[in-house]
Amino acid sequence: MGNIHVKDRRRKCSNHQNNITLFRPTDQEPILSDTDGRLLTEVWSRLKDDIHKVGVITFVSLFETHPEVHDAFMSFRAINTSELEYNAILRQHALRVMGTVDKCITRLDNREKLRELMAELGIRHKNYSVKIEFIDLMGPQFISSIKPHLHHIWTEEHERAWENLFRLMCYHMKKGMCSIQD
Incomplete structure (x- = not known):
């Protein structure tokens, strides 16, 4: 049946009392290999x-598959998802997010800067009351947005490299979110 008497030592980190996501900031940092870095840099140069x-595309896809995330954005909550791709505020936010991906890729050789960037971003998102469980949704949406543009070169290794990058980014972002108290 399991050990229900064993205490869960994960830190409860959430923005809302009724919606708790368990995240352990003490867990090992996700690994991103040199090969991953090379593949990411190669693909990013084609996408830039x-x-x-x-x-x-990433955000519109995210809002279609996870409407609760769309509702979390005050700036365009009332705008229909099908009209969002033309919304200037969404375009600006999407460009900032892609800028963050770019910064992370250029900081692969300086992991401390990458950690700081993502932790600070996590703190800002916590201050905007973003739910920690939304953080992990961006990576899969991003990957499914870029795959069709790269079908001629895309491999499982490319997919794994992007998954590893987003795991690393999300880990430090959530760590930043957990670093400040509710």
């Missing part, structure tokens, strides 16, 4: 000119 499009 179209990052504004990728960002918008």
Whole structure:
């Protein structure tokens, strides 16, 4: 049946009392290999000119698959998802997110800067009352947005590299969110 008497030592980290996500800031940092870094840099150089499009596609996709995330954005909560790709505020936010991905890729050789960037971003998102469980949703949406543009070179290794990058980014972002008290 399991050991129900064993105490869960994970830190409860959440923005809302009724919605608790368990996250252990003491867990080992996700691994991103040198090979992952090389693959990410290679793919990113191909995508860089179209990052504004990728960002918008990522967010529209995210809102279609997870409407609760759309509702969390005060700036365009009332706008229909099908009209969002033309919304200037969404376009600006999407470009900022893609800029963050770019910064993370350029900081692969300086992991401390990457950690600081993502932890600070986590703190800002906590201050905006973003639910910690939303953080992990961005990576899969981003990957499914870029795959069609790269079908001629895309491999399982590319997919794994992007998954590893987003795991690392999300880990430090959530760590930042957990660093400040509710």
